[in-house]
Amino acid sequence: MARIKPQALLIQSKRKKGPTRISATTILSCNLIVLLLVLSLIATYRHWLQRAREQTGSGLSTSEHVKDVVDSNKYDLPGFAVLNTSKGYITIELFKDASPETVDKFLDLCQKGYFKGMPFHHVIKNYVILGGHSPGTESIEDWTSKVKLHSQLTTSPKHEAFMLGTTKVKEDSKAFELFITTAPVPVLNDKLFVFGRVIRGEDVVQEIEEVDTDEHYRPKSPVGIIDVTLKQET
Template sequence: MKKTPLTLLPCLLLMAFLSVNAWADQVQVLMKTSMGEIEVSLNKEKAPKTVENFVQYARDGFYNGTIFHRVIKDFMIQGGGFTESMDKKQTRDPVENEANNGLKNRRGTIAMARTSAPHSATAQFFINHKDNGFLDYPGQDGWGYAVFGEVTKGMEIVDTIAKQPIGVTGGMRNVPKSPIIIEKVTVLE
């Protein structure tokens, strides 16, 4: 067995510390849906306000019983704002747009949905089904859409959701014909 020289020991300890420290800025979330489970890792370092906002909604049980109300294959799946009966849920004040954080709207990342107003994101989010660079900062409006994490398990569930038949419901387009329910969002401690 090869022995590690003592001069390398401080370097190895530093690498171990940095590796553990990198995970300290991640928040793990489990999203149970009617089609399966999706695990998401949220990046507190790059999007602290957005992660805090999402985590608070999750801890309050806000997302439980909401649906993926906008599904566009080869683009994204959006949820977190409407009930199965298409009633829009009351939200807190909007969160500051953190799209200028270096994270990109790539396949499997989660980002905040918003209106045309840059700082209008509240509770709704979307998971990118493919790379969507046109949504990155600065985007078409000088702001872009704030990515705040990525799917770590369950991307096959996202793919399945993205393939569901869609139609028009309550005047909204791209609504799945059969509701896809977000049963519960849990912050894993």
């Protein structure tokens, strides 16, 4: 048997123990695969996170949108009305929160010109001035029968002097009368809707109150509303 030389054995041993070399192409391919997997996971996570946020926010956005619309409509409504009367101007603050339905009807009628030329058909000193296109004499007589009692009753803040209101009528009625109190009128709690108060022009109200009237409290000379101007602010 031929004897192997020591030098040849050393070379053969090094070849067996040496690590296997990996090519640069293989390393690059593996890195690209790992990178693509990581990017795919990140993209998937972001997609589901965004979808969850949209589903959660959709319910909130709907309710918030409705609330914003209601609030904006509420605050967009005029808060003041200026009555241009034959005696001067009367500025009214409208109770949008306390009497929304009555205020809405009043504003709608203002825009339709309902109050243009409306007369004050009854004037009762130290009580009320009442305007409308169709005077109700029966209701006036009923009111005046209680004039002497009003000083003996407890006064509600909404029925103080210089308050604006309308009479309670049937829902199908197209009539809309206006009254302005010139004294506390607690006896009319069951007859009137108060939906505003005079903040400027009290002297004009008092001047109308002083006009001469007949025995039925009807002014002897015409006095009434020329026009109404709506304002957001005074």
